Amino acid sequence: MAKPPDRKRPPLTTRILTPPIDVSDLRTYPLKKRHSKVRISDFAKPWRRGDSFNRFYHSLPDILGARTLRAVAASIAAAHRKGKPVIVGIGAHVVKVGLNPILVDLMKQGVVSAVAMNGAGIIHDFELALMGHTSEEVDAEIDDGRFGMAEETGRMINHAIVGGAKEGQGLGEAVGHYINRYQGQFRNRDTSILATGARLGIPVTVHVALGTDITHMHPSADGAAIGATSLLDFRRLAAVVAGMESGVYLNLGSAVILPEVFLKTVSLGRNLGHALSNITTVNMDFLSHYRPLTNVVRRPTQKGGKGFSLIGHHEIMVPLLAAAIYEELG
Secondary structure (H helix, E strand, C coil): CCCCCCCCCCCCCCCCCCCCCCCCCCCCCCHHHCCCCCCHHHCCCCCCCCCCHHHHHHHCCCCHHHHHHHHHHHHHHHHHHCCCCEEEEECHHHHHCCCHHHHHHHHHCCCCCEEEEEHHHHHHHHHHHHHCCCCCCHHHHHHHCCCCCCHHHHHHHHHHHHHHHHCCCCHHHHHHHHHHHCCCCCCCHHHCHHHHHHHHCCCEEEECCCCCCHHHHCCCCCHHHHHHHHHHHHHHHHHHHHCCCCCEEEEECCCCHHHHHHHHHHHHHHHCCCCCCCEEEEEEECCCCHHHHHHHHHHHHCCCEEEEEEECCHHHHHHHHHHHHHHHHC
16 A cells, blocks of 8 residues: 655744733823814704704704705805805706706796706706606617607707807807797796796806717707807806805716816906905715816815815705705895
8 A cells, every 4th residue: 555645744833922012001181171073962853743944954963964064055145145156057967857946946036146057958958848858768769779869859959059159149048048939839948947047137058068969969950059159158157157256156966067167167267367265166966076076176165265065866955955045044
């Protein structure tokens, strides 16, 4: 029988004996002398059935997000009282989750001074005013090439933009006036941010990236008209931002386009002699993104002012903020 091969024993592990630190000379101090970030006086108060929103608002804890919500609402109320601009930049998702009536009411009450949209925003606003519904199922339509091919949307929006370019209008102004001019076709125009802005003389500017919107696929799209009207809107927004000292800018749900646009308007305004050293900026979205935090919250306020971030679903947070603003205004 063959002899099994020799197997060497592994070397014994050498233990490094490090003695534990001696804490007998640890220095302490009385708890009452320590600064604490949380106090019972800051805690929430229980809800009572049938109570008022005012009681609910003041029952929120004075901690983190609730404290930020109050600070943002107070800043907007203060700007409104001083007659300073309150500018709202919105991504298209804000329109799609049913918040037009909230923003339209803030416009009518004179709280919101200007609204900035991306190109998709006008599509949803327009379709809601025209048909009372919007937002197609992209997954279901893309395979057959039907996505973005609604005839009225492409034809009418592009027609409005071309007409507006000829009249020297901005893109948002052009579509808003179109809705008001043909109001018989737009039975839901009272919910339209574009139509409300045109009717009240409140700037509603549209900032387009060519190729990103379904209307650009249609043969009626005119690049020169889109470019001219959107550039005019950029300069109009820059004029409002230039006068934003002690005012507020809110970015609602735009992750790229409007944060980039806003940063350029701030730089342009400062270059032309407007200090913008005491401004409040707010980013509200259901996720935290790089550009809004950098180009809205941090960079524009590093010279002076305050930047805030509120995370949460738009369909909950925007109505909550609007109600908080009205409570702050009394």
